[in-house]
Amino acid sequence: MESLQIHALIMVKRIRQQSPVAVPEKERETAVRQREYHCSEWFCRRLANDLRLAFPEEEKIYFTWLLVGSRKKWDEGTRDKFRWDEETAGILRRLIEKMNRLTFLPFADDEALCHGLAVHMHAVRFRMKYGLPITNPLLENIKKMYPYMFSMVILAMEGIDEIANMPEDEAGYIVLHFQASAERLENKREKVKACIVCHMGIGMSRLLETKITRQFPDIEILGCLGKAELPDFLKNHAIDLILSIVPVEKTEIPCIVISPLFETRDGEKLKRLLAGWDKGKFFVAGKPVLANFIREDTVFFGWQKEHRYEVVEMLCMELYRKGYVEKGFIASAMQRERKSATAIGGGLAIPHGDPSMVLRSAVALAVLREPMEWGNEKVSLVFLLAIGSREKDEARGVMKEIALISETPDAVKSFMEARNYQDLLRVLKDLGKEKAFASPLGTVPQ
Numbered sequence: 001m002e003s004l005q006i007h008a009l010i011m012v013k014r015i016r017q018q019s020p021v022a023v024p025e026k027e028r029e030t031a032v033r034q035r036e037y038h039c040s041e042w043f044c045r046r047l048a049n050d051l052r053l054a055f056p057e058e059e060k061i062y063f064t065w066l067l068v069g070s071r072k073k074w075d076e077g078t079r080d081k082f083r084w085d086e087e088t089a090g091i092l093r094r095l096i097e098k099m100n101r102l103t104f105l106p107f108a109d110d111e112a113l114c115h116g117l118a119v120h121m122h123a124v125r126f127r128m129k130y131g132l133p134i135t136n137p138l139l140e141n142i143k144k145m146y147p148y149m150f151s152m153v154i155l156a157m158e159g160i161d162e163i164a165n166m167p168e169d170e171a172g173y174i175v176l177h178f179q180a181s182a183e184r185l186e187n188k189r190e191k192v193k194a195c196i197v198c199h200m201g202i203g204m205s206r207l208l209e210t211k212i213t214r215q216f217p218d219i220e221i222l223g224c225l226g227k228a229e230l231p232d233f234l235k236n237h238a239i240d241l242i243l244s245i246v247p248v249e250k251t252e253i254p255c256i257v258i259s260p261l262f263e264t265r266d267g268e269k270l271k272r273l274l275a276g277w278d279k280g281k282f283f284v285a286g287k288p289v290l291a292n293f294i295r296e297d298t299v300f301f302g303w304q305k306e307h308r309y310e311v312v313e314m315l316c317m318e319l320y321r322k323g324y325v326e327k328g329f330i331a332s333a334m335q336r337e338r339k340s341a342t343a344i345g346g347g348l349a350i351p352h353g354d355p356s357m358v359l360r361s362a363v364a365l366a367v368l369r370e371p372m373e374w375g376n377e378k379v380s381l382v383f384l385l386a387i388g389s390r391e392k393d394e395a396r397g398v399m400k401e402i403a404l405i406s407e408t409p410d411a412v413k414s415f416m417e418a419r420n421y422q423d424l425l426r427v428l429k430d431l432g433k434e435k436a437f438a439s440p441l442g443t444v445p446q
Helices: 002-016 025-031 035-051 057-069 076-082 086-103 111-129 139-145 147-158 168-187 202-215 227-236 264-275 308-321 328-339 389-406 409-417 421-434
Strands: 192-197 219-225 241-244 255-257 299-303 343-345 362-374 377-386
Touching: 002 035, 002 057, 025 057, 035 057, 057 111, 086 111, 086 147, 086 389, 111 168, 139 147, 139 168, 139 343, 139 389, 147 168, 147 328, 147 389, 192 202, 192 227, 202 219, 219 227, 255 264, 299 308, 308 328, 308 362, 308 377, 343 377, 343 389, 377 389, 377 409, 389 409, 389 421, 409 421
Parallel strands: 192 219, 192 241, 241 255, 299 362
Antiparallel strands: 362 377
């Protein structure tokens, strides 16, 4: 309400100075179809009577979009109207296509995302066009909770002129749209195709199948067979997972050993495995994925620079000299950092560049001698992310681990006390004992 009052005063000032806003005819036609237009007309008429001013049609349109932009809920009718806004639709198509390429997630298939973004983006562009800033009280939490999605959205918008300079407060809301879509898409994933290896007869096999499918509806059992039958079965069926009551050797397919009665501990083991299931990869506790990307030649101790730009540039140069990234990666990382500081709280920053310019994925780490200013925060650990586009699953795992470190002061302290690469690996290993980290693995420890 306070924001609307301020903009109403701005309208009055413009009219008195005889400098009304310019509204394209197309926007005028769209605005008069909104129910907010009638509210705007009524409001302007009351102001005109009280202040003895004549409100031009352009100002009524302007205030209509203010009301639209502040609307909290959107009905289906509004969504349908916004489908006719071809300019916004074109921006959304490019944004969603870029997000598809960057994350390998089929965002274009999510109708709820397309609808929600269409309505939201129209209001965003209006606010950007007329310099109507908003404050996003969730921004810092969004950057900290969803650093991967935030980074991808910022990167995707950079190549789209109309929204390349979108303020971070606005971008944070766009991130929430894509994050919600990603979670919806994850819930639609295909079932895990499995087979049961059991030599104790058809009755026991069927009992196992019933117990497993009742507890885990995401698993589809394609067959129950003996160990000797397994090689031929695998030749004729696309299996993601083998559930066996005996160890199975010489197979590249992940196998988990369970008891014939499928006891509670078996269910817990399978639950942990399925919690990280993603396109045939397993994610298990105790083996942090971050350690796979931080290499001995990408870790630097005791750095101290005047400005955060120096740290980012030097880390990028190290990766470029060692063949991890193309030269253009340096400029893309610097451009991203100049747009907004990449601190995520807890004394950590995660600068990053264009994933398409990564030759060999790596994470460079600078352990600073003293905390330094990084935007509005103090930072001691700088993780430069150079993870290729096709390793999106690993990238998300890395982001989760870094977010965990930022929430664990003892871990940050241990990183700061590390004096060499082996010290860092021990810190990561100790942290991995406390939390479940995402790490691709071909087989699951029993």
